[in-house]
Amino acid sequence: MSETLAADDETMPAGASICPGHSLAQPPGSDTDLRRVGINPNFWYPVAVSGDVRKKSAFAATFAGMRIALYRGESGTVYALEDRCAHRQVPLSMGVVEGDTLRCCYHAWTYRGDGRISQVPYLPKGAARPPRGVRCYPVREAYGLVFVFPGDPQAADGTALPELPEFSSPRHKTMTFSRTVRCHYSFMHENLLDMNHQFLHRGVVGRLKPTLLGYDTTPQSVQARYLFTHAGGKKNRGADLLSGGTSSPDVLTIRTSYPYQTLQLVPEDAELPAFSLWVAYVPEDAEQRVNHVYGLLMIEKPPVPGAIQLAWPFIRRFTQRVFAEDRTAVEAEQRAWDEQGEDRNHEVFPLIMDVRQVLRSNGVPLPGAARCGAASCAAAALPGGAPGGPPAGGR
Numbered sequence: 001m002s003e004t005l006a007a008d009d010e011t012m013p014a015g016a017s018i019c020p021g022h023s024l025a026q027p028p029g030s031d032t033d034l035r036r037v038g039i040n041p042n043f044w045y046p047v048a049v050s051g052d053v054r055k056k057s058a059f060a061a062t063f064a065g066m067r068i069a070l071y072r073g074e075s076g077t078v079y080a081l082e083d084r085c086a087h088r089q090v091p092l093s094m095g096v097v098e099g100d101t102l103r104c105c106y107h108a109w110t111y112r113g114d115g116r117i118s119q120v121p122y123l124p125k126g127a128a129r130p131p132r133g134v135r136c137y138p139v140r141e142a143y144g145l146v147f148v149f150p151g152d153p154q155a156a157d158g159t160a161l162p163e164l165p166e167f168s169s170p171r172h173k174t175m176t177f178s179r180t181v182r183c184h185y186s187f188m189h190e191n192l193l194d195m196n197h198q199f200l201h202r203g204v205v206g207r208l209k210p211t212l213l214g215y216d217t218t219p220q221s222v223q224a225r226y227l228f229t230h231a232g233g234k235k236n237r238g239a240d241l242l243s244g245g246t247s248s249p250d251v252l253t254i255r256t257s258y259p260y261q262t263l264q265l266v267p268e269d270a271e272l273p274a275f276s277l278w279v280a281y282v283p284e285d286a287e288q289r290v291n292h293v294y295g296l297l298m299i300e301k302p303p304v305p306g307a308i309q310l311a312w313p314f315i316r317r318f319t320q321r322v323f324a325e326d327r328t329a330v331e332a333e334q335r336a337w338d339e340q341g342e343d344r345n346h347e348v349f350p351l352i353m354d355v356r357q358v359l360r361s362n363g364v365p366l367p368g369a370a371r372c373g374a375a376s377c378a379a380a381a382l383p384g385g386a387p388g389g390p391p392a393g394g395r
């Protein structure tokens with residue numbers, strides 16, 4: 001015997017949302033250790049590459065310890081539900097997509113895209129009512145990524161997705177990155193904004209001399225401009241192709257605009273950027289000591305037809321090598337924090353102080369356990385305890 005639950009069931013008033021409100025506590029103060037500041041959930045965050053959310057199968061995503069089941073319905077629409085069946089908490093991402101609903105793999109309870117239960121196949125007539133359903137998240141698909149709004153769903157419509165006009169420009173081709181990095185998201189912002197770390201990349205790019213031309217800070221952003229000159233050593237072919245192959249010095253503009261980050265390279269004699277990078281660092285675990293990097297590198301095509309295809313493998317190899325070196329450094333920073341249980345940095349670069357304050361003041365307190373800096377607590381959050389495993393998707 002089965003019972004299909006009607007949408008106008010009294011436990012599920014029409015138009016009601018399963019999504020609970022998400023109230024945020026006061027932002028962390030200026031003396032708070034930044035590595036204990038959570039990312040603000042009231043923004044759109046990518047949690048999957050669109051191509052990984054296929055029809056007929058569900059995808060297990062995560063945001064700061066919230067497990068999210070993504071699935072693409074028959075109509076092509078992507079839905080995001082709390083990844084925990086209301087019956088016995090088996091992940092819904094293990095379930096089966098039927099039309100635009102998701103059926104739990106265990107006892108086949110079925111959920112609509114708004115999280116409401118539409119069917120309990122074996123429910124006898126007159127039996128106690130099943131739970132209302134599970135939380136749903138607002139979802140949007142853009143730029144080849146699936147974005148969810150993990151915060152207050154009421155704020156989703158009024159919050160803009162990032163604007164990336166180059167993504168759809170026929171003059172640009174986009175390289176997508178999706179990788180797990182085992183560190184707090186703030187280390188990523190600092191890494192990209194502080195270009196004084198070119199020594200780390202000396203084996204890949206030779207001797208690059210960055211000169212800070214200036215920077216601007218607002219309550220939500222820090223933007224820095226650097227002039228890059230090559231001071232010796234072997235030049236990298238991928239780097240040359242990426243910068244449009246000009247021999248002139250390059251001006252690099254890097255911006256943290258909470259919670260995202262962008263980087264653009266404008267050759268000295270050009271009006272348009274040779275490339276621009278947009279990145280989001282999405283915490284995976286509740287302690288936010290692991291983040292997933294979603295990046296879109298939009299590269300202007302050279303005028304010669306087909307040249308971009310030839311350049312592509314060199315650019316990819318270059319970016320992979322640089323990223324691998326950055327990953328080594330930021331993960332080492334996180335390990336030091338975990339061992340010490342606190343931030344003992346001695347920072348000397350003013351714009352890094354500024355970006356720390358931007359990340360602090362726009363962030364939210366982490367829940368209870370994550371505030372504990374004791375080594376034993378930190379160890380529990382480390383590999384083995386933390387999710388992530390190998391780089392997601394292998395990209």
Ligand code: FES
Pocket residue numbers: 085086087088089090104105106107108109
């Ligand atoms: S655990 Fe999902 S239907 Fe039973």
Ligand SMILES: [Fe+2]
Pocket residue numbers: 191197201322326
């Ligand atoms: Fe770097």
